[in-house]
Amino acid sequence: MKRWYLYMLECKGGRLYTGITVDVEARFAAHVAGRGAKFTRAFKPTRIAYVEEHENRASASAAEARIKALSSAEKRALAALTP
Structure with missing residues (x-):
């Protein structure tokens, strides 16, 4: 059975973006490459x-x-909980 993940990204300007996916690393890479949400195209994710x-x-x-x-x-x- 496929696991799902809720994730939060810190983006430029200290903004936070929240989403769900089955592969966090792949989704993060898509956001960084500009293939993610409209928000993350405007405010690039940093981590x-x-x-x-x-x-x-x-x-x-x-x-x-x-x-x-x-x-x-x-x-x-919540974000402070993740090293």
Whole structure:
């Protein structure tokens, strides 16, 4: 069974981007290459700031909605957990 991941990227200007994927490294590379979301084409990603593993897409999507509802400070606190 395919694992899904919620990920948060730190982008230029200190902005954060959140998404889901089955392959975090490949998705990060796509964002860096300009093949990701419109947001990451405007604000290039600098690092993977946070990752959560989920058993299915539904769980990852629910986590994405939960993260997107957090304040900037709360998102940064999560990102601080990833070395």
